Amino acid sequence: MSLDVSVRQRLGAFQLDIAFRAEGGLTALFGRSGSGKTSLVNLVSGLTRPDEGRIAMGDRVLADTKTGLFVPAHRRRIGYVFQDARLFPHLTVRQNLVFGRWFAPRAERSADFDGVVDLLGLSSLLARRPQRLSGGEKQRVAIGRALLANPRLLLMDEPLAALDEARKAEIIPYIERLGDEAGVPILYVSHSVSEVRRLASHLVVLANGRVVANGPAAGVMDRLDLFPLAADQEPGRELDAEVVSHDPSYGLTTVALAGARFHLPTVAAPIGSPLRLRIRARDVMIATRAPEGISALNVARGRIVSVRPDGPSGMDLLLDCAGDEILARITRRSFDELGLHPGTKVYAVVKAVAFRPAGERPPAD
Incomplete structure (x- = not known):
């Protein structure tokens, strides 16, 4: 089901002027705080009216200022997390889930309770009350309750923002399954680069109440010019890895990525555990030949996908290293002397001490 939005709304001194079309799957609304994400979600959900414009889900128009049509929130059949x-x-988890069904007309209660419970891994929790649940478990129950209301669209407004990294890692696989198996289009609000990269099939980037990029997530995420909008942290990339081994004699942990094995300071995680790492762009060196005789332990073969100037003397390079994305920041002189350009095959070199768990802020230099 497509979602078509073309709206304008003034909120004090802030002007929202947004138009986009998304086709099913998980569409992420992405941008810094204050970019207009929540204001737009309130318009789609029917919590506020647009000053001007039109909103439609498939062939069902929800708001149209030209005709005076405005479907109230309780009749839009939109689930909100x-x-x-x-x-x-x-109420117990089971009772919280069943409560969601009351929001769907009796003739349209097609969501399968057991199917939703299985999808979200809730079977062992049904008899518990919310105070006995972790933050991630509570969010899974909230998603299940919304699905059992048989929504035509699921709105998720920064559903992971209140969770720590461990709980985020717990719930993300379930949200991935939603996009693949639930059959309900999702509008997902986030300002997290890693969440959007992992979850979104379509991406709408907002800044100052305007759409600055709109399209398939993979293509939009390659736009290096959007990184200043992405987050307040220093530019870099997050990598999904798996713990392979520990070497206590050197205080190192070896992890497997898509196309390489990297070594980093010991991580207290069992072998086989998933691990998300963050590499700052300035911690990556570039070589055009396989490096020899260097102290850096980590080398990944890759290809330059795109480039962007960083001020008068720097260049940001986005690399595809066998499916892993690495961002490198080098000087313009190095860029020219190495003869680099999009498509150049290179080696990304990273010191072991440069790695840190995703979400951890780098120390001040």
């Missing part, structure tokens, strides 16, 4: 789960504390 907030940052906090907002479960009923006096």
